[in-house]
Amino acid sequence: MLPLSEIARVGATVDASWRSPVADEVAAAWGIAPGEARWLRSSATHVFVVPADVDARGALFVRFVPASLRTVRDLAAPARLLAAWSVHGCTVAPVPSTAGRLVETVPTALGPVHATVVRAAPGEEVTLDDLTPPLAQSWGASLARLHRDAPALAAADEPPPLDLAVLGDDPVLHAAAHAVLDDASLLGSPRGTLHGDLELDNLRWADGRPVAFDADEARTGPFVQDVAAAVRDLLGDTPGSVEHPELLADFIAGYREVRPLSDADVSALELHSAAVAVRLLVSIAHVAADPAPDEAPWSADLRASVVEHRRRLRARVLAATVGR
The missing domain is CATH 3.30.200.20 (Phosphorylase Kinase; domain 1)
Structure with missing residues (x-):
């Protein structure tokens, strides 16, 4: 941001x-x-x-x-x-x-x-309220095709490593973020070029098929982490509970029509969702929590929404390390 x-x-x-x-x-x-x-x-x-x-x-x-x-x-x-x-x-x-x-x-x-x-991408926006099982399957298949067809990124094309120092003076979050990233990297999931953010907001739909219009978050990583980034609205904000399990199952079924996604990777979606949350926290860490003097109303509103988003992301990261 x-x-x-x-x-x-x-x-x-x-x-x-x-x-x-x-x-x-x-x-x-x-x-x-x-x-x-x-x-x-x-x-x-x-x-x-x-x-x-x-x-x-x-x-x-x-x-x-x-x-x-x-x-x-x-x-x-x-x-x-x-x-x-x-x-x-x-x-x-x-x-x-x-x-x-x-x-x-x-x-x-x-x-x-x-x-x-x-x-401009052809078609219309589809919101979570509009999502049907066939559209969820098409969405999953589209992400799988991106994974299947993406060229490998050169080393010079990779974004810089995450700098967790920008998360500030929050030792609990720092410890949890390191643990989440370490745990996700040890799973040995298949890796390749990721889109990085194929969520519904970044798609337009024509004839039941989604089309993406940016790839700003592209990088190399585990494919399942890209799945977690895409379906975070389906997973919801309650750790340990999937908010839309049927639509998530449809998404996974569509993905598996194009390329494999193991049961072990599906079981690790929540951990990878927490890893995505770490990345998002780093990307918005520069937004101060306190309003500036004489701040414009639009800026104050945007700042407040970012601070609330940061609170939810932090909770997801910490929840992924409960019991460690």
Whole structure:
């Protein structure tokens, strides 16, 4: 997640019609006319959308992040994976810039940024309330196809190792996080290239099949940990209890139609879910718990939601080590 100060910095450039001169500077590298990119959201990256009726390539999503916060690798490796997976219909394809590159480093009024553009994923969003057994099976099969078809990541493409020091002065959490990661690594589950975050929020659905539109969290790891990341809403927030067991069984059945997933790995889903929680805690550790002076209401609300999310993640990590 971007720092709240960075979200505010770009937000201050967005006008009442959701346009930004900074976005225009970025979009120009893809031949997109000024004023066509409109702010959509800022989370892991800043995202601006180009409506389908203003560009011959259809709806486009312009995504960028300050070069001070991310490296070119952080965008380039996911873009290459999207391109590889799109051949099989599992993801949208990234759009090359006018110079033919999938990632551009663009100077802007706010400093250099790394940027990519992707096409809009076809179809509609499916929420947990909308999920049916056939859709859950299709979701599981899609993740299995990503695992089956993904090229191996080079060492230079891997994200940096987790830095648990950013979790702060919380010795109980530190001990639990180390234990969870150690236990998960000792299970010997099959490994390969992971999408990293194939949850429902990151999918669009057409004709009963999901399509992913980013791969920002891609890395090498145990395939079952990718399953745990995808189905965390099905697992729920109560350790030791699966909130949606029938839909989880449907997801696993769909996955197994494409590639193996052992009973031992399924039994270890909760441990791997805790390992995913550790990674998520690291990614949002920079968000301070206390509000800043004169903080804008949107920032205070977002900060509060992150703090609550952090509380739930911490509880999941600690629950995974009970009885050790």
